[in-house]
Amino acid sequence: MVMAALCVAVAACSTPPPVPEATRPSASPEPREDALPRYFAEDEVDYPAHPLEPIAPVYPPELWALGMEGQVVARVVVLADGSTASTRILSSSHEAFSLSVRESLRDALFHPAQRTGLHVSSWVTLRLLFRLE
Numbered sequence: 001m002v003m004a005a006l007c008v009a010v011a012a013c014s015t016p017p018p019v020p021e022a023t024r025p026s027a028s029p030e031p032r033e034d035a036l037p038r039y040f041a042e043d044e045v046d047y048p049a050h051p052l053e054p055i056a057p058v059y060p061p062e063l064w065a066l067g068m069e070g071q072v073v074a075r076v077v078v079l080a081d082g083s084t085a086s087t088r089i090l091s092s093s094h095e096a097f098s099l100s101v102r103e104s105l106r107d108a109l110f111h112p113a114q115r116t117g118l119h120v121s122s123w124v125t126l127r128l129l130f131r132l133e
Contacts, residue, residue, distance in 0.1 A: 039077050040122040045113040049078035049124045052111055057104035059130055060096035070094050070130045072101045078110045080119040090125070101128050 042048050063070070070093030077086040087105050092098040105126075113122035 038121065040113060040115060040120050042113075042123060042125065045115045045120060045122055046117075047114040049082075049110045049113040049122050052082070052109045055101075055104055055108055055126065055128060057097075057100040057128060057130075060094075060100055063094060063096055063130070064132070067132060068094065068130075069132055070097045072097050072128045072130075074101055074105065074126050074128065076105055076124050076126060077121065078112055078124050079121045080112050082110045082112050082119075084108055084110070085121070093130075097128075097130055 057072075072092045073090040075088045075090055076084050079085050084105050087102050089098045089101070092101075110124070112119040113124075114120065
């Protein structure tokens, strides 16, 4: 009889009490706004970012052979150190042109944007032309 009472007491002690709903952590907390990276728009900086050297994507050979010209408009995140972090193609006359632009921007170096005398990360919109000349 004493043994049965002891087992019930141990079982009751090993089960944690339920956590009230208000104190449970959420499964995926919303990120704080100040914890997200800040990329300034071109109109929010004193001096926009610009490439250190001309961006020269490789003309896709298959489009060159077809005599096809085109253009790509890309929006690029330029970090405060001058490297690129993200490229979004806004418009393109052919997917092969888009791929070439993405590759050329991946390793491109920029003079970063400046805001109040400091280098900042920003968006830059670039228009790249593919011309047969």
